[in-house]
Amino acid sequence: MNRPALELPGDDVGAVIENPFNGVLCWLIAPGAAAAxxxxxxxxxxVWGATAYIEVPSVDSRRGPGVRWRVPPRDRHLTDPAPLFAALKITASAALGPRQGAIQ
Structure with missing residues (x-):
């Protein structure tokens, strides 16, 4: 599910942290941006809030082993939440199929 979610936001994607041990990707968005x-x-x-702790790799960690930058920090660190939500919704639906009662 990761590749489409990384590609669909295009230029609106900011830095993304990857934990290769559990396959978790962490997009950085502004606090409260996912509230709606x-x-x-x-x-x-x-969605993890301001009280969540995540491991942040050093700025040059782009290969394993360990936590690394899947999309390294650039001039924009935060991802625009609207395109990210749309990309996550598309990739979740593609990976898991449509869910009964979900908003289409």
Whole structure:
């Protein structure tokens, strides 16, 4: 599910952290930017808030082993939340199929 979610936002994607041990990707978005997201449309996605702790790799960590930058920090670190939500919704639907009661 990761590749389309990384590619669909295009130039709107900021830095993305990857944990290769569990396959988790972490997009960095502004605090509160996901508050209006319909999480029913993203059944396999978790939004972590300001109180969550994530491991942040050094700026030059782009290969394993360990946590690394899947999309390295550039001039824009944060991902635009609207294209990210759309990309996650598309990739979750493609990977898991349509869900009963989900907003289409």
């Amino acid at each position: 997201w319909d999480m029913n449309a993203l059944p396999s996605i978790q």
